[in-house]
Amino acid sequence: MVRRLLKNNFTEVFSMKYLAAAIAAGLAALAASWGNGKVISKTIEGIARQPESANNLRSTMFIGVGLIEAVPILAIVIGFLILFL
Numbered sequence: 001m002v003r004r005l006l007k008n009n010f011t012e013v014f015s016m017k018y019l020a021a022a023i024a025a026g027l028a029a030l031a032a033s034w035g036n037g038k039v040i041s042k043t044i045e046g047i048a049r050q051p052e053s054a055n056n057l058r059s060t061m062f063i064g065v066g067l068i069e070a071v072p073i074l075a076i077v078i079g080f081l082i083l084f085l
Helices: 002-008 010-049 051-084
Strands: none
8 A cells, every 4th residue: 555655646755855855954054053153152252251261262162163064064965865865
């Protein structure tokens, strides 16, 4: 029965794959932008409180932003896997 349903609704299955890939990439981008905003705002607050530690805070911020940006990259890879496999 499942094969018959998939055979009749084959275009719906493909459209769901596209929708799943778009949702995965979109939500990951949304979460990463929110996370980057939080990290950068807290870094600016810390630099405003203690200007002498600006170099340490800035280098830590760049590491954090890089780790946060890894999430949407992985989501795009997962989206491509959904689409092409």
